[in-house]
Amino acid sequence: MPAFTLADLAQRFGLELKGDGAIEVRGVCTLAPGEGGCIAFLANPKYRAQLGATRASVVILAPKDLAELKTAGLVARDPYLAFARIARLFDPAAEWRPGVHARAVIAPDARVDASAWIGPGCVVEAGAVIGAATRLEANVWIGPRVRIGARCRINPGAVVGGRGFGLARGPSGWEEVPQLGGVIVGDEVEIGSNTCIDRGAIGDTLIGDGVKLDNLIQIAHNVTIGAQTAIAACVGIAGSTRIGARCMIGGACGITGHIEIVDDVVILARTMVTQSLTKKGVYGSGLPVQEAREWRRTVARVHRLQRYEARLRAVEKHLNITSKDEGDERDDGSQDA
Amino acid sequence: MPAFTLADLAQRFGLELKGDGAIEVRGVCTLAPGEGGCIAFLANPKYRAQLGATRASVVILAPKDLAELKTAGLVARDPYLAFARIARLFDPAAEWRPGVHARAVIAPDARVDASAWIGPGCVVEAGAVIGAATRLEANVWIGPRVRIGARCRINPGAVVGGRGFGLARGPSGWEEVPQLGGVIVGDEVEIGSNTCIDRGAIGDTLIGDGVKLDNLIQIAHNVTIGAQTAIAACVGIAGSTRIGARCMIGGACGITGHIEIVDDVVILARTMVTQSLTKKGVYGSGLPVQEAREWRRTVARVHRLQRYEARLRAVEKHLNITSKDEGDERDDGSQDA
């Protein structure tokens, strides 16, 4: 394990030093309980009280929290970001050599940059291109007509360029629609374990620079994802949908096909997106957990809303109060019968 | 790349030709912007205006759209189906040789048809059977007692015949229930990337002819899926459920165990299916996306429905209006306390 003096860290990362610059840092730790010889960080104010008891030798923190500091410190405007950069010094995964593992399978006409790493069990199909310093972890499949940019990481079991789910109904059942496009992945993209990105039907599926995809995500054919968008695990995005830049999409969201989501949209976990989102903002949907007996009553009540509305209308009629909710009439059921 | 004259295409697929039969088609393209030398299609009327500006040399279209045709054309009753068939001529994936890749692992007593392809990293366990012209892409696992029919395609990372999730509660924790059945997969089945189909506990899990499964689907032990049913990505189907023929199941649906869904049912994306569906039709559930602040209010209001109902009843009582909603009484909470 490497070790760094506090003075060295302060200088490398342009941070203000509080305390003895000769202190040696040998690793990172959490603020509570902390560990001697290690560096922790304080980003969330609710943990400020832990500053007093931590066993960490150094804490990275914001100027506003300095009053509570009992150990040596490094002062940063964004302590979490500073921590991320310092922690990289201690990351054994950051050291890897380029090459192609003997158990990887590369098609003769695929192009793999000499600075890339292709791990065991990976398969790179004909016509695929793997950029500089890109890393395919293990058992990754890169399909035909897939171009991966530079400095990407593709985690185990990911499938990039699989056949899109294109089907046409024929007289005797489904007929396959050939998927003739590819996938274009930008630079500095992360693709999570067992995540699937299908190749386009005619044009390409596009994943912008700096996009970060967690595990077990499904991205269908001809989807476009803008630069620096981050998507948490278990999200599914249906075909031909366009997602803007710098969006943040929470876990297990489902996004329908052929819609557009503009830049800088935040979608909370488990949202069901059934229409285009044309305005920057924060979005959500779904009913959260209740005790099961209460939940069953909630469902019954929601399914009885038509009856409530009819009773409310009867009361209004009785009182000669006029209600102008056009919507109610449209869906009170009588018109459709 | 192959090339075909328009006259040749019209004759092969039985389509009416509009324009110069000598035009050469070298590939497919989208209608907008289109590409010279390529063939596009118009299926959705909302794109009809693109006929005027397309750079495609030929468009496949329905008789009703002919008036707007500016290029050469092929007239088809179902333009998307005709496109699917023509596009196959240009699909390099359609050309593959049978065989077993040197990096595949086949158990001695597994039976693999001589016309099948078993890609790198695939594992075919003891007793499994792979039918004629079936293709296992890469890193696919075929478990014991799995029979795959003819002309199937199994995409990378799929797991067919994994251990079903069978557990019995013993005095000191969960005990495994052996999963002694297999999986029977019909002909012309597609299984998506990283999709999992578990083997049966006693009898078999059954996937009918022509079933099409997208990526990241979970099919539990002893499920039955009828012929020509198509299931989009991220769907989960719990144990012993029976799904009929020709159903269409949208992405990210969850289907509970031990229920029955009849033939020709359409389930919209993200539906929570908690009971048998005994009538052909279209089904849905779930609350779609709202701006997050409004969504939080929606949740609060739904969880307050009991209170609304009580207030409505108080008004009715005040007015001496009789309401006969038995359901309300059943779940107003007072009876359960």
Next chain:
Amino acid sequence: MPAFTLADLAQRFGLELKGDGAIEVRGVCTLAPGEGGCIAFLANPKYRAQLGATRASVVILAPKDLAELKTAGLVARDPYLAFARIARLFDPAAEWRPGVHARAVIAPDARVDASAWIGPGCVVEAGAVIGAATRLEANVWIGPRVRIGARCRINPGAVVGGRGFGLARGPSGWEEVPQLGGVIVGDEVEIGSNTCIDRGAIGDTLIGDGVKLDNLIQIAHNVTIGAQTAIAACVGIAGSTRIGARCMIGGACGITGHIEIVDDVVILARTMVTQSLTKKGVYGSGLPVQEAREWRRTVARVHRLQRYEARLRAVEKHLNITSKDEGDERDDGSQDA
């Protein structure tokens, strides 16, 4: 296939014998239709009527069902558990030899117990530890700093110890937060096909003894799962959440990060868990399936609840009835505008 006399089975498993102890049992079967020479079980009273018609030679059943028994029987307090144990005698998967398949890749400094099995396509990274009698099926990836206990089974395509989804926002886009922790997996844990468990950011992700995980589950960095908890397929658990012991989590649930769920909680399938569950009990959420036309009306009504509430308030005002629902005022929208 092995065969056992009924007397032998009764003695091995401490069960009461009804009928001829010399009957030979060669396998297991379902109660309906059943199969001669095989043993079935009756656990769910709704199948009691099948006792009369079964072709099974022996039925495992509870004392209360004995009156209906027409065949030989084995009487058990918990017939399903007794069946699980007897069925194991007939499970060919129960017989396996330890070793490392020639197509597995083990890092030089990984430690694999001599009684473990590492199947084809598995990759065990540097510093990982695999315990006694643990089985890695095929194409499994075990990352750095992962310790797997004894007698575990890890199914095909599972990824244990992948990079957690740690990102910090930098001035020019996302920067990676190194994931320096590992994963500690207890004894007798099952990990389903294509399930992903990420390694911790600083500390470890912890999976307790006897935990059972189905397929396609996502477990994020620094999650803790208590002993004997069982989780069905397609569940996602976000980072740093702590789940207690002996919980049962249904399929496709989504559990947010940084919350705590106590011991012995049961969460029904597809529940959206957005807050800590501090009391043992059964929990659910979500709106179940309706015919699609009715579902669309339900959504419209739910999104119109604010209007209903306003109309109800107008009626109350008209009648001079005082309502004290503070919540309504808080979210009637006027305050936020």
